[in-house]
Amino acid sequence: MYKETVTDVFFDLDHTLWDFEKNSALTFEKILSENSVQIALDDFLKVYVPLNMDFWKLFREGKITKEELRYQRLKTTFVRLGYAVSDELIFRLSEQYIAYLSSYNHLFPNAIHILNYLKPSYKLHIITNGFQEVQDKKLRNANIDSFFGQVVNSEMAGVKKPDPLIFKIALQRANALPERSMMIGDSIEADILGAKAVGFHTLHFNAHKEPAHGYCDMIHDLEEIKTYL
CATH class of the missing domain: 3.40.50.1000 (HAD superfamily/HAD-like)
Structure with missing residues (x-):
């Protein structure tokens, strides 16, 4: 045509x-386990995936920074799941997520x-x-x-x-x-x-x-x- x-x-x-979704899921499976986060992967992803898309839309529209995107998508996920985490853990998970994500190549x-x-x-x-x-x-x-x-x-x-x-x-x-x-x-x-x-x-x-x-x-x-x- x-x-x-x-x-x-x-x-x-x-x-x-x-x-992205497959590689992202594998990354979270690794880092949640390594950091002893006691949330089932499927439960985490059910909340995180649509939130991540919402925050990316805000980033695309220039309403949040790269740093805010990387922090808020995790922070908001844990808040909605009612799981208490420190900012220290959120920053560590954020850094590990970026470090490991590109090692999965599906x-x-x-x-x-x-x-x-x-x-x-x-x-x-x-x-x-x-x-x-x-x-x-x-x-x-x-x-x-x-x-x-x-x-x-x-x-x-x-x-x-x-x-x-x-x-x-x-x-x-x-x-x-x-x-x-x-x-x-x-x-x-x-x-x-x-x-x-x-x-x-x-x-x-x-x-x-x-x-x-x-x-x-x-x-x-x-x-x-x-x-x-």
């Missing part, structure tokens, strides 16, 4: 190629396959709101860094998706035109609407079982990208 027009494909990383099914399929025909890039030191490690440790020409993160750009500037910086660095570029990501707000506003073609990877919408085509498996590219 886009084979004749698209030259550059931009991917989001977390929740699109890199299986990708979504067919991620490597689709990157190998696309690489000969398109220039591939990453646009991520994740933090540079963590995202670079994820790409390296998952052995997918070699697929991408440009990796643009929000710290480098000074703004976060869906701000048009991060997409414009990515286009400039990739020497690409928006009408010849496609953005593939899981977030309707950050990836799809953000990229569409700048003139990208878009494809929504529905990692969160969201309902149908009219913004762009939706896929549920990365293998489906072959239908479009």
